[in-house]
Amino acid sequence: MTQTDATDAQYLADYRPYPFILSETRLTFDLSPDATQVQAAISLTPRNGAADLVLDGGRGLDLVSLLIDGTAPDASHVIRDAETLTIRAAALPDRPFTLTSVVRIDPSANTAFEGLYLSNGMFCTQCEAEGFRHITFYPDRPDVMTVFHVTIRSGLPVLLSNGNPLRQKPGLAEWHDPWPKPAYLFALVAGDLAAVSDRFTTASGRDVALNVWVRPGDQDRAGFAMESLIKSMRWDEQVYGREYDLDVFNIVAVDDFNMGAMENKGLNIFNSKLVLASPETATDGDYERIEAVIAHEYFHNWTGNRITCRDWFQLCLKEGLTVFRDQQFTSDMRSAAVKRISDVQTLRARQFREDQGPLAHPPRPDHYQEINNFYTATVYEKGAEVIGMLKHLVGDDGYSRALDLYFDRHDGDAATIEDWLQVFQDATGRDLTQFKYWYTDAGTPRLTMAEDWQDGVLTLRFTQVTPPTPGQPDKPARVIPIAVGLIGPNGDEVAATQILEMTEAHQEFRFKNLGARPVASVLRGFSAPVVLSRDIDDDTRAFLLAHDSDPFARWEAGRDLALSALTQLARGQAAGDGYIGAIGRLIADDSADPAFRALCLTLPGDEEIATRLAAEGHIPDPDAIHAARSDLARRMAEAHQDTLSDIYDRMAVEGPYSPDAEPAEKRSLRIAALGLLNRIDGGDRASVLFGVAGNMTERMAALTCLIRLGRGESALAMIEEQFADNRLVMDKWFTVQVMAAPPADAVAIARDLAGRRDFDWKNPNRFRALLGGLAANHAGFHAADGSGYDFTADWLIRMDAANPQIAARMSTAFETWPRYDPNRRAKALAALEQIAAQPGLSKNTREMVSRMIAAGA
Numbered sequence: 001m002t003q004t005d006a007t008d009a010q011y012l013a014d015y016r017p018y019p020f021i022l023s024e025t026r027l028t029f030d031l032s033p034d035a036t037q038v039q040a041a042i043s044l045t046p047r048n049g050a051a052d053l054v055l056d057g058g059r060g061l062d063l064v065s066l067l068i069d070g071t072a073p074d075a076s077h078v079i080r081d082a083e084t085l086t087i088r089a090a091a092l093p094d095r096p097f098t099l100t101s102v103v104r105i106d107p108s109a110n111t112a113f114e115g116l117y118l119s120n121g122m123f124c125t126q127c128e129a130e131g132f133r134h135i136t137f138y139p140d141r142p143d144v145m146t147v148f149h150v151t152i153r154s155g156l157p158v159l160l161s162n163g164n165p166l167r168q169k170p171g172l173a174e175w176h177d178p179w180p181k182p183a184y185l186f187a188l189v190a191g192d193l194a195a196v197s198d199r200f201t202t203a204s205g206r207d208v209a210l211n212v213w214v215r216p217g218d219q220d221r222a223g224f225a226m227e228s229l230i231k232s233m234r235w236d237e238q239v240y241g242r243e244y245d246l247d248v249f250n251i252v253a254v255d256d257f258n259m260g261a262m263e264n265k266g267l268n269i270f271n272s273k274l275v276l277a278s279p280e281t282a283t284d285g286d287y288e289r290i291e292a293v294i295a296h297e298y299f300h301n302w303t304g305n306r307i308t309c310r311d312w313f314q315l316c317l318k319e320g321l322t323v324f325r326d327q328q329f330t331s332d333m334r335s336a337a338v339k340r341i342s343d344v345q346t347l348r349a350r351q352f353r354e355d356q357g358p359l360a361h362p363p364r365p366d367h368y369q370e371i372n373n374f375y376t377a378t379v380y381e382k383g384a385e386v387i388g389m390l391k392h393l394v395g396d397d398g399y400s401r402a403l404d405l406y407f408d409r410h411d412g413d414a415a416t417i418e419d420w421l422q423v424f425q426d427a428t429g430r431d432l433t434q435f436k437y438w439y440t441d442a443g444t445p446r447l448t449m450a451e452d453w454q455d456g457v458l459t460l461r462f463t464q465v466t467p468p469t470p471g472q473p474d475k476p477a478r479v480i481p482i483a484v485g486l487i488g489p490n491g492d493e494v495a496a497t498q499i500l501e502m503t504e505a506h507q508e509f510r511f512k513n514l515g516a517r518p519v520a521s522v523l524r525g526f527s528a529p530v531v532l533s534r535d536i537d538d539d540t541r542a543f544l545l546a547h548d549s550d551p552f553a554r555w556e557a558g559r560d561l562a563l564s565a566l567t568q569l570a571r572g573q574a575a576g577d578g579y580i581g582a583i584g585r586l587i588a589d590d591s592a593d594p595a596f597r598a599l600c601l602t603l604p605g606d607e608e609i610a611t612r613l614a615a616e617g618h619i620p621d622p623d624a625i626h627a628a629r630s631d632l633a634r635r636m637a638e639a640h641q642d643t644l645s646d647i648y649d650r651m652a653v654e655g656p657y658s659p660d661a662e663p664a665e666k667r668s669l670r671i672a673a674l675g676l677l678n679r680i681d682g683g684d685r686a687s688v689l690f691g692v693a694g695n696m697t698e699r700m701a702a703l704t705c706l707i708r709l710g711r712g713e714s715a716l717a718m719i720e721e722q723f724a725d726n727r728l729v730m731d732k733w734f735t736v737q738v739m740a741a742p743p744a745d746a747v748a749i750a751r752d753l754a755g756r757r758d759f760d761w762k763n764p765n766r767f768r769a770l771l772g773g774l775a776a777n778h779a780g781f782h783a784a785d786g787s788g789y790d791f792t793a794d795w796l797i798r799m800d801a802a803n804p805q806i807a808a809r810m811s812t813a814f815e816t817w818p819r820y821d822p823n824r825r826a827k828a829l830a831a832l833e834q835i836a837a838q839p840g841l842s843k844n845t846r847e848m849v850s851r852m853i854a855a856g857a
């Protein structure tokens with residue numbers, strides 16, 4: 001029905017520099033909830049002679065006055081449309097001049113949380129990607145960079161902006177940011193806030209004041225965020241040689257925030273769930289995420305802020321690199337093996353899903369309609385994987401020389417992916433022409449491997465094919481770094497890891513002078529984001545699970561065994577004994593670290609099983625998948641009851657809670673054991689644990705177990721009673737009861753919850769808690785009667801009118817609809833068409849929904 005309208009797309013090929021150079025932006029805010037006045041004085045110089053001055057800014061800006069060097073231009077030279085304000089060249093001087101505008105805006109009516117808005121009485125901003133145009137008329141594009149000088153007038157006690165403070169007195173604050181920056185990095189916060197404060201001295205001796213600002217009363221939950229910030233600052237100095245460059249670094253936690261967090265220069269703004277943590281309210285996973293996101297936003301100070309993007313097509317230049325850096329940081333802080341395995345799990349669950357469906361696009365797209373729809377797993381996670389491959393290809397030394405050159409050559413620039421690759425070519429001498437396809441092509445390559453053994457020579461034959469994606473039918477062969485090691489029959493490694501560089505569609509590699517036939521361990525560390533299939537039997541997988549020295553490959557062997565059993569079970573075949581035996585040997589091995597064993601014990605989720613079935617050419621049946629998974633889990637528990645029970649008891653951590661890696665890893669193994677035992681102990685352990693656990697990690701795990709068995713009621717009531725006033729805990733409370741519900745009940749439970757007074761759906765966290773909880777219940781969302789689809793569609797329509805970014809993002813619940821049976825397809829398509837038919841639907845949601853509908857045509 002609705003086709004993607006090519007006319008409102010933006011194209012990379014259309015890039016032109018802005019015809020004016022900006023040298024300074026002076027902003028003055030008179031804050032008031034429904035009538036804030038913003039004065040903007042911009043110093044401009046025409047770049048090459050006469051040109052119209054086109055500023056971004058739409059109908060939400062109420063223009064009060066406009067002056068050029070103090071004089072109002074003739075009205076006939078000023079043109080406004082729905083998205084811009086243009087001043088004709090005829091009204092502009094041909095030398096440097098200052099444009100001063102005054103506009104009025106209404107933060108209290110801003111439910112989209114883009115631009116300047118109010119959250120719990122606090123003013124705050126979100127400008128990336130194109131929010132600044134909702135604050136004032138401005139060239140809102142990342143290649144226009146200036147120094148900002150900001151004055152805030154307000155009766156609120158804490159008034160913050162970017163850079164260094166100049167003047168602070170009651171009712172007024174002035175800030176100056178000496179580092180030229182694009183408007184998307186602008187931020188302002190004003191409110192009644194309290195700080196946790198500390199100091200940091202940089203390697204060259206700069207003394208930096210650090211503050212984490214929260215609502216008064218929340219300071220006792222902000223300490224971990226501060227510790228994480230200090231660790232991040234130290235790490236970036238030690239590993240990348242990057243120092244902080246202002247006198248203050250502020251972090252602010254807000255409750256209403258579309259994303260996780262934002263790297264505004266010197267004033268990072270965070271979703272409060274990524275700042276606030278205490279043992280009673282946050283899980284180990286929350287702590288780890290907080291540490292990683294604080295690091296991520298801090299690392300943007302160099303990769304994103306000092307070097308920014310020329311245009312939004314280059315988004316992965318800052319996001320892919322910064323994700324790569326935060327992943328490195330977490331591997332240094334915690335277990336590198338566990339981090340790699342969980343990153344691959346996320347990549348597969350989110351990016352492979354995207355890359356294999358209607359929303360596939362390259363890490364560097366060449367067109368888009370709505371930029372907010374391109375903050376995707378492909379830009380972020382695949383963007384990071386591509387850097388990991390580059391590092392494999394040029395080596396650790398080459399990587400660090402290239403990065404030094406990048407910071408040296410491009411500091412202060414708005415750069416491109418071409419600049420980035422050039423730096424690697426210049427620093428290492430390696431030609432990256434073919435490598436660039438990783439940035440410009442969509443789709444996950446399928447890598448097939450066959451083996452041949454003859455006269456002491458092992459030959460590995462690889463074939464690569466990248467399936468077509470929307471708009472890209474044919475794909476050239478890519479460079480694929482394949483990390484391979486060989487393991488002898490007795491389990492010893494006979495060839496250490498080496499990188500095979502595949503550059504052709506078909507290619508073979510030989511290993512000579514081998515005594516006995518080894519087992520190849522392939523794609524170690526997941527050295528490339530591809531789908532590997534090889535002819536391998538379950539015994540060989542079990543052998544790798546027992547002996548591989550590479551933790552990722554070892555885990556992957558177990559994963560493959562599990563998936564092979566689960567897909568067979570879901571198709572009505574008997575399977576699983578081999579897997580259950582192999583897992584038994586692994587979990588009894590106390591020399592393997594707890595978190596690794598926990599990962600191996602946790603079965604793939606329903607969604608992952610569905611994906612594997614679809615990849616093998618079957619139509620996934622959500623109910624059969626759910627039943628298969630329950631069956632295998634119960635059999636694992638029965639077979640290993642004693643070992644699991646022993647693990648459960650021994651992994652209890654004594655003493656006060658610490659979010660550090662070691663105790664958290666023990667808890668993760670304990671919880672994995674509990675999840676299995678819960679299938680056979682009637683919930684007895686979970687119910688005891690819920691009562692005695694002193695930390696949220698174990699309480700949530702116990703609660704999840706009880707809900708699975710339909711025994712969650714009193715535990716849910718206890719949480720509600722204890723934490724009714726804690727939004728973050730109540731978000732978990734909403735999520736878990738839908739996510740862990742028996743699939744047949746999930747939609748009804750979600751409906752009930754949506755009717756509660758505290759279902760404050762305009763709060764993005766609360767909306768995501770409920771709708772995301774349902775989307776995570778695979779067989780519940782895909783209920784055969786279409787109720788999951790209808791419920792979700794109704795709420796997306798409602799949310800779209802208030803907050804298009806959130807509605808568009810959550811619409812990806814439908815991303816995989818074409819792979820299901822005709823009945824479900826028809827119902828999902830009807831739900832998507834209902835959304836598409838909605839009058840006044842946002843550009844954000846329209847683009848997503850029409851791309852998804854087009855895929856089923």
Ligand code: BES
Nearest residue numbers: 128129259260261262263292293296375
């Ligand atoms: N720059 C983004 C935040 C952002 C994205 C703002 C899109 C506006 C639109 C920030 O650096 C980011 O990437 N945040 C992530 C978390 C991060 C750890 C991957 C987020 O918000 O989810």
Ligand code: ZN
Nearest residue numbers: 296300319322
């Ligand atoms: Zn980022």
